[in-house]
Amino acid sequence: MTSYLCAISFGNLVTRLPGGISQGLVWGLMALGVFITFRILDVADLSVDGSFATGGAVAVMLMIAGVPAWAATLIALCAGLVAGLITGLLHAKLGIPAILAGILTQFALYSINLRIMGMSSNQSLNPNRYKMVITMRNIPMAILIGVIISAVIIAILYWYFGTEQGSAIRATGTNNEMSLALGINTSNMKILGLILSNGLVALAGALMAQYQGFSDVNMGRGAIVIGLAAIIIGEILCDAIFKKGCNFAIRLAFVVVGGIIYYIVMVIILWLRLDPNDLKLFTAIIVAAFLAIPYLRGKSKNSFGWAGKRSLPYVEAIKNSLRKGV
Amino acid sequence: MLWLEHVSKTFNTGTINERKALIDAQLHIAPGEFVTVIGGNGAGKSTILNAIAGTWPIDDGAIILDGINVTGLPEHKRAPFIGRVFQDPKMGTAADMQIEENLALARRRGQKRGLKWGVTKAEREEFKEKLAILGLGLEDRMTSKVGLLSGGQRQALTLLMAALMKPKLLLLDEHTAALDPATAAKVLQTTDHLIEENQLTTLMITHNMKDAIEHGNRLIMMNEGRIIYDVSGEEKQKLTREDLLQKFSDIL
Numbered sequence: 001m002t003s004y005l006c007a008i009s010f011g012n013l014v015t016r017l018p019g020g021i022s023q024g025l026v027w028g029l030m031a032l033g034v035f036i037t038f039r040i041l042d043v044a045d046l047s048v049d050g051s052f053a054t055g056g057a058v059a060v061m062l063m064i065a066g067v068p069a070w071a072a073t074l075i076a077l078c079a080g081l082v083a084g085l086i087t088g089l090l091h092a093k094l095g096i097p098a099i100l101a102g103i104l105t106q107f108a109l110y111s112i113n114l115r116i117m118g119m120s121s122n123q124s125l126n127p128n129r130y131k132m133v134i135t136m137r138n139i140p141m142a143i144l145i146g147v148i149i150s151a152v153i154i155a156i157l158y159w160y161f162g163t164e165q166g167s168a169i170r171a172t173g174t175n176n177e178m179s180l181a182l183g184i185n186t187s188n189m190k191i192l193g194l195i196l197s198n199g200l201v202a203l204a205g206a207l208m209a210q211y212q213g214f215s216d217v218n219m220g221r222g223a224i225v226i227g228l229a230a231i232i233i234g235e236i237l238c239d240a241i242f243k244k245g246c247n248f249a250i251r252l253a254f255v256v257v258g259g260i261i262y263y264i265v266m267v268i269i270l271w272l273r274l275d276p277n278d279l280k281l282f283t284a285i286i287v288a289a290f291l292a293i294p295y296l297r298g299k300s301k302n303s304f305g306w307a308g309k310r311s312l313p314y315v316e317a318i319k320n321s322l323r324k325g326v
Numbered sequence: 327m328l329w330l331e332h333v334s335k336t337f338n339t340g341t342i343n344e345r346k347a348l349i350d351a352q353l354h355i356a357p358g359e360f361v362t363v364i365g366g367n368g369a370g371k372s373t374i375l376n377a378i379a380g381t382w383p384i385d386d387g388a389i390i391l392d393g394i395n396v397t398g399l400p401e402h403k404r405a406p407f408i409g410r411v412f413q414d415p416k417m418g419t420a421a422d423m424q425i426e427e428n429l430a431l432a433r434r435r436g437q438k439r440g441l442k443w444g445v446t447k448a449e450r451e452e453f454k455e456k457l458a459i460l461g462l463g464l465e466d467r468m469t470s471k472v473g474l475l476s477g478g479q480r481q482a483l484t485l486l487m488a489a490l491m492k493p494k495l496l497l498l499d500e501h502t503a504a505l506d507p508a509t510a511a512k513v514l515q516t517t518d519h520l521i522e523e524n525q526l527t528t529l530m531i532t533h534n535m536k537d538a539i540e541h542g543n544r545l546i547m548m549n550e551g552r553i554i555y556d557v558s559g560e561e562k563q564k565l566t567r568e569d570l571l572q573k574f575s576d577i578l
Contacts, residue, residue, distance in 0.1 A: 160441075164434055167423075167444035171431050174420040177412070181379070182487075183405030183436045 004273065013271045018139045020267035021260050025146030026134070026207045027226055028259025031234075032153060033200030034227030035255050040161070041173040041193040043091075046102035048227060050109030051083040051198040052220030055205025057116040060123045060215040069133045073206045080202020081195050083109060088191030098190075113217050124214035132210040142211060149207070150256045153200065158249040160196075169193050201227075222280055225287055226262060232290040234258025327527050328355040328495055333377055333387035347373040349551040351387070355495075355544075359558070360521055360528045362538040364570070365548035366577075371531045374548070375497050378529070380404040392494045406436020409488030409526075411481065411501040418484030421473030425464055425483065428472050429453045432487035456486055460516060478509035482516050489520040496521065498530040502537070514541065535570050549577050 030052060037045040055076040062072035083105060090101035117123045127137055134142045160166045171179045172189040179186045201223065209215040234254035238246055265286075270276060300306075330353040337345045348370050355361055365371050377384050378391075380401040389397045396404050412418050419428050430445040430453075450468065457465040460482050464475075472480060481501055488496055498517065502510035514537060521528050532538050538545055544558035545565065555573055557565060 162444050163441045164439035164444050165441060167427060167431060168439045170423060170427075171420050174422040175417070177417050178420055179431075180401045181405055181408075181410045181412075181418070182431050182434075183402050184431075184439070185402050 008271060008273060013268065016267050016271060017264065018143065019136065020263040022134075022136070022139050022142040022146055022211070023208075024260035024263030025143065025150060025256065026204050026211060026259075027263060028230055028256030029146070029150055029153060029207065030201050030204035030223060031227040031230035031255045031259045032150075032157065032252060033197040033204065034224060035231055035252065036157075036193055036197040036200070038228065038231060039173075040170055041190060041197075043098035043190070043194075044102070044224070045087060045194060045197060046099060046224050047083060047087040047105035047109070047194075047198060048102075048201045049220040049223045050106035050113065051080045051201045052205035052208070052223040053113045053215070053217055054079050054083055054109055054116070054220075055202030056209030056215035056219050057113045057123070057205075057217070058202070059206035060125055060209050061116055061118070063125055063130050063132075063210075064123065069131055069210060073133050073203065073210070076206035077199050077203040080205070081199040083202065084195035084198030085191065087198065088194040091194070092187035092190045110217065117215065117217065121218070122214055122216040125210065127213050132213075134207050134211050135213070136211050146207075150253075153203075154249055154252045154256070157252055161248060165192075222283065225280075225283055226259075229262050229283060229287045229290070230258035231255050232258070232287065233261050236290065236293075237261070327357040327359070327392060328353070328378070328529075329388070329390040330354075330374070330378070331388040331390070333374075333389060334385050335373060335377060335382075336385055339385075346551050348377060348384070351377075351551070351553060353546070353553060355527060355529070357527055358525055359544050360526075360542035361530070361544045361546060362542040363529060363531045363546050363548060364533070364535060364538045366574070368550075369548040370551040371548050372499055373551070375499050375529060375531060378495070379408055379410055379497055406491075407494040409435075409491070409493035409496045411484045411488050411496075411498045413500040413503050415477040415480040415484070415504060418487065419472045419480050421471065423472060424469045425457070425472055425475075426450060426453055426468040428483065429456075429487060429490065432490045435491045435493075456490070457483075459519075460486065476509075478505050478513060481505060481509075481513050485513065485516055485520055489524050489526060492524045492526070494527065496526045496528040498528065500531050500533060503533060517541075535567050539565050539567065539570070547573055 030048070034045070034048060037043050058076040058079045059072045062075055063069055067075070087101050087105040090096045090104060091098045096104070114121065125132070127135055134145045136142060161170060168179065168184045169189045169192060171182070171184060172186045173193070176186050179189070205220060208219065234257050235251070237257065238251055238254040242250070266279060269279065269282060330351050333348055333351040334346075335348040337343070337347055351370075351374060353374075363371050363374070376382065378389060380396065380399060380403075384397065388395060391404070391407050394407070396407070410418070420431070423431075426445050430449055433449060453468065454465045457468070462479050462482060464479065464483065472483065475483065485501070501517070502513050505513060517530070518541060520526070528542070530542060543562060544556070545562055546553050547555035547570070554577070
């Protein structure tokens with residue numbers, strides 16, 4: 001016990017935090033992509049696990065081939081758009097349920113990602129040889145760049161979902177029937193949403209690969225769960241701070257904040273010397289708990305158990321009056 | 327205006343649940359007509375509305391709207407010509423979006439939705455005026471989420487959205503059935519007002535015989551997928567509840 005306490009020092013935590021923040025920013029960016037499908041389109045798109053790795057693979061391979069980092073990152077984003085298009089077509093044009101369409105794309109992307117990386121499960125970038133958009137070797141700079149990219153993306157999303165087309169996507173997500181009746185081609189809107197979402201996720205994947213200096217075919221595993229965690233943490237925080245609800249841009253910003261908080265929690269867990277192999281279990285528990293909270297909260301106000309308890313005095317009263325009557 | 331030529335639709339063809347919902351339906355509606363549709367459960371009232379709106383393709387026949395053969399067009403491509411209000415107040419509006427956003431979506435019915443702003447300043451003014459006519463105070467709550475409104479308010483808003491772009495045809499599918507009597511009467515009043523103001527050709531399904539008699543200038547009765555009674559003009563004005571009940575018992 002004492003040796004355990006000696007091993008965890010507060011200074012150690014402080015030095016690790018900035019790294020957690022910069023990683024959280026990149027994952028927060030990925031969570032913005034998940035937000036488009038999960039919250040705006042109201043579908044859970046599982047292809048993101050694959051498209052995140054695709055983004056990383058494309059960026060790394062292009063940089064190895066001599067393409068400048070910014071261009072490689074943008075092309076990686078485009079690869080994500082294509083991945084989203086596939087899921088969208090499977091779902092909206094071939095009638096496959098969204099969850100299955102996402103799983104199929106994710107499954108197929110595993111092979112494709114291996115192909116992109118020359119049949120190797122990972123490819124590394126020597127940070128001395130390549131100039132990266134974002135790297136863990138300069139964490140303050142990484143945080144700055146992460147914040148700038150997030151701000152730009154949030155501004156673009158805020159603008160886009162305020163336009164006629166963006167509004168049509170939101171309408172499709174809230175009420176498909178109505179959207180059809182108003183002349184919105186809802187299957188195209190779903191495809192468009194999935195395209196945008198996966199593009200953003202691949203962009204985050206490209207940044208993550210540069211940040212850590214390698215791409216790995218498994219780097220996107222669990223991305224959807226981390227994305228959901230970031231969204232939910234962000235929303236709970238947002239609701240706590242702005243009790244009356246807040247505008248769309250702030251909600252988006254809180255998704256990124258959610259990603260950062262998630263990673264800070266991960267840093268703390270690692271700092272406490274818990275086994276990193278248990279991280280996924282912790283994440284799943286946290287996400288399940290937060291997803292369940294709104295439901296349980298509603299239940300606690302409106303449950304049969306409580307109604308039954310509240311009914312007891314009345315039943316007693318009836319019993320008493322009957323007794324007196326006898 | 328609207329022609330239905332020999333329109334047929336069968337559901338669950340070839341199964342034990344096969345149901346001939348529309349059989350060789352013939353209907354011609356002239357511009358400006360306000361037709362009320364009555365009939366028992368399963369008579370084909372909603373089916374005929376859905377066939378016109380393009381919820382699914384018909385099996386046989388043709389539907390011509392304002393000189394355009396719309397038979398081969400999916401729902402969203404017919405939407406430029408058709409305004410619709412559903413029975414369920416939740417179905418006609420987007421709960422998570424603001425009142426003005428909902429109206430703006432309806433304002434772009436049948437238009438290309440590009441990268442211009444979803445709601446413009448000029449539109450806000452326009453919506454404010456139109457909402458004021460409803461007399462529900464919604465003009466002061468333009469940025470409220472529609473999900474916060476009552477059923478009657480939502481239905482009135484849906485009506486406004488349906489009439490906003492002056493569609494060639496307005497389809498009302500028992501749009502007051504889910505409302506309490508007082509609210510239903512108010513929504514029907516709004517319906518009459520909007521139809522008159524915009525000179526809309528209308529098809530309105532109702533279960534309420536009184537409403538069917540009092541509203542509109544033509545009445546059709548359906549039974550087992552067929553139009554069995556069609557009355558308009560003076561004859562419609564003289565129509566009584568008893569006449570309709572007689573018609574109903576004739577079927578049985």
